[in-house]
Amino acid sequence: MNILTCEGVRKVYGSGNNQVTALDGINLTVNKGEFVAIIGASGSGKSTLLHILGSVDRPTSGTVTIDGTDLSKLNPTQAAIFRRRKVGLVYQFYNLIPTLTVQKNILMPLTLDKKKPNKEYFEKVVRSLGISDKLEALPSQLSGGQQQRVAIARSLIYRPALLLADEPTGNLDQKNSKEIIDMLKLSNRNLDQTILLITHDEKVALEAERIITIEDGHIISDEWRR
Ligand SMILES: Nc1ncnc2c1ncn2[C@@H]1O[C@H](COP(=O)(O)OP(=O)(O)OP(=O)(O)O)[C@@H](O)[C@H]1O
Numbered sequence: 433m434n435i436l437t438c439e440g441v442r443k444v445y446g447s448g449n450n451q452v453t454a455l456d457g458i459n460l461t462v463n464k465g466e467f468v469a470i471i472g473a474s475g476s477g478k479s480t481l482l483h484i485l486g487s488v489d490r491p492t493s494g495t496v497t498i499d500g501t502d503l504s505k506l507n508p509t510q511a512a513i514f515r516r517r518k519v520g521l522v523y524q525f526y527n528l529i530p531t532l533t534v535q536k537n538i539l540m541p542l543t544l545d546k547k548k549p550n551k552e553y554f555e556k557v558v559r560s561l562g563i564s565d566k567l568e569a570l571p572s573q574l575s576g577g578q579q580q581r582v583a584i585a586r587s588l589i590y591r592p593a594l595l596l597a598d599e600p601t602g603n604l605d606q607k608n609s610k611e612i613i614d615m616l617k618l619s620n621r622n623l624d625q626t627i628l629l630i631t632h633d634e635k636v637a638l639e640a641e642r643i644i645t646i647e648d649g650h651i652i653s654d655e656w657r658r
């Protein structure tokens with residue numbers, strides 16, 4: 433069953449002489465439960481695509497359907513709610529709220545919906561990400577890699593059907609990176625979650641079952657590894 437479809441997605445930034453075509457006709461279908469890596473050179477359009485899939489940004493043209501919902505039909509408020517409940521998003525630059533503790537950052541998606549966390553799941557997530565002892569700290573008191581793990585915890589707290597992660601291991605060493613990928617794989621399997629992750633790290637990409645390569649806003653290769 434498919435969870436994500438992109439048809440003819442184009443994204444043009446700016447106007448006149450300053451126009452940049454970040455995405456130039458992306459067609460893509462992802463089925464439920466897939467673990468997909470997206471690779472490509474800096475500036476090729478990876479983050480732009482992820483933001484459009486996460487309904488943070490809108491395409492200039494083309495359509496994106498996620499779990500049966502046409503994202504273009506959502507107004508900004510509906511898009512925010514959809515994203516929070518259905519899609520976990522790990523931003524390349526984390527986007528943590530600086531004035532809130534780690535715990536409050538992680539629980540934010542639930543707090544916004546006035547929902548109580550499942551204590552057991554919360555503890556499991558923070559433990560497996562190695563941030564249990566940082567819950568009362570502010571983001572500014574954490575290393576880059578720790579902030580990245582907080583962002584991952586926040587993206588998982590709603591147990592989203594679709595997880596979109598932009599370089600989730602970009603600030604981690606090999607050992608931590610491997611642990612995070614193993615954890616995401618487990619989450620992918622246990623929650624029947626679909627994961628799309630952007631990476632520059634070949635080792636990380638090789639952990640995925642499908643590797644999509646983007647160049648200049650086009651998909652130039654889409655490869656199944658088994
Ligand atoms: N808000 C914006 N306004 C104008 N141009 C933008 C904007 N965001 C991205 N771009 C341009 O769109 C293109 C794609 O950018 P994008 O951030 O998607 O690349 P990326 O593949 O994620 O790169 P990286 O690996 O460095 O993160 C680049 O040429 C970039 O300069």
Ligand SMILES: [Mg+2]
Binds near residue numbers: 478479480524598
């Ligand atoms: Mg990027």
